[in-house]
Amino acid sequence: MDGLEENRKAGISSEEEGSELSDGELQEAFAKGLLKPGLNVPQQEAKTTVNNTEGLKQCLVDFRRNLPWVERLDLSNRPAADIVAKAEGKVTAEDSDAINAEDDFQREMYFYRQAQAAVLEALPRLHKLKIATKRPEDYFAEMAKTDQQMQKIRKKLIMKQTAMEKSEKAKRLREQRKYGKKIQTEVLQKRQKEKKAMISAVKKYQKGMTDKLDFLDGDQGKSKKGAGVPKAAMNKKGPNAKRKYKDQKFGFGGKKRGSKWNTKESHNDMSGFRANVAHGKGGKKFGKGGKQKSNKRPGKDARRKMKNRSR
Structure with missing residues (x-):
């Protein structure tokens, strides 16, 4: 008990330094019957409020x-x-x-x-009251943030704007690619459709189901030749003079080798012979050496001599 009394005098409990009662005081209160069973909570007096x-x-x-x-x-x-x-x-x-x-x-x-x-x-x-309400032009105010902080914010904003521009540009490029791919697909489908129609028309012509050759002209022939001209008139119209001459000269296929050789009939045929041209009496005129004369301008010396003679 001597140690408990010393601790109580020093204000230090046996279990915790911050406890209100020591073990000795609790034992004395329990012996006197002051402690009741249950949770012992100290009762505080109610605060009085004064409406002053x-x-x-x-x-x-x-x-x-x-x-x-x-x-x-x-x-x-x-x-x-x-x-x-x-x-x-x-x-x-x-x-x-x-x-x-x-x-x-x-x-x-x-x-x-x-x-x-x-x-x-x-x-x-x-x-x-003659108090100015507008800030003068030479007014200097210290900013809440430093220039370095504002530079960082400005760089961040510029980077954000650049990223947004790049994103918009990439989006436009993707849309252009999609549109170009769509156009390309449509063109390929159109070509396949035209090719299929051409093959079908050729097969019909080979089988004798039709005698029209309009499919050989294509879109260009349809747009140019068929503009304002009925198909019956186009079919009746024959080839032009150039086409006739080439057909007569080269033929329609077949053997080409030896086609220009003379035959007995062509050798004996004198209908196209012209004596004036053959003996040099007509046609082209040739000068010395058999060269054809031309209206070429004389040289400088020749012109000078001709000028002196005229004097």
């Missing part, structure tokens, strides 16, 4: 200072009127005081109109 109205008013008088308005800049006003709504004859929620506090749009518009009314009331009063 006079004291609060006195504190308000002490706090209040009769300062001029320019030092306080306080305004209490209603929201500004909506000119557009008045012109249209509409009644706004601000005018009828039927603003729903849960409606974000109405609440924010009410704050906006109230701030607008405060500005409209404060500006004339400030101008009357």
Whole structure:
């Protein structure tokens, strides 16, 4: 017990330093019957509240200072009127005081109109007191953020803008590729369709089901030859002179070798012989050496000699 008494005098319990009662005190209280079964919670007295109205008013008088308005800049006003709504004859929620506090749009518009009314009331009063309301051109204000931080933000914004431009460019390229691929597919399908129609027309012609050769002209023949000319007239019209001459000269196929050789009949045929041309009496004129004469301009020396002779 001597150790417990010393601990109690020192204010230190046997179990914890921060406990209110020591073991010895608990044993004494238990022997006296002061401890009851269950959770022992110390009872605190209820706080008494005093509504000292006079004291609060006195504190308000002490706090209040009769300062001029320019030092306080306080305004209490209603929201500004909506000119557009008045012109249209509409009644706004601000005018009828039927603003729903849960409606974000109405609440924010009410704050906006109230701030607008405060500005409209404060500006004339400030101008009357000769207080400038616009910042001068040479006004210098220290920024809340440093230049290095602003440079980082600017770089980040530029990188974000560049990434967005690249994304838009890639999107446009993808769309162009899709469109080009679509056009290419349509062209291939059109060619396959025309090829199929051509093969079908050739087979019909080979089988003798038709005697028309319009499929050989293609789109160009349809657009140029068939414009304004009926098909019956085109079929009746024969080949032109150039086509006839080539057909007569080269034939329609078959053996080509030896086609220009003389035969007995061609050798004895003298219908195309012309004596004037054969003996040099007509036709082309030739000069010395058998060369054909030409109207070539004489040389410089020859022209000079001719000029001297004329003198």
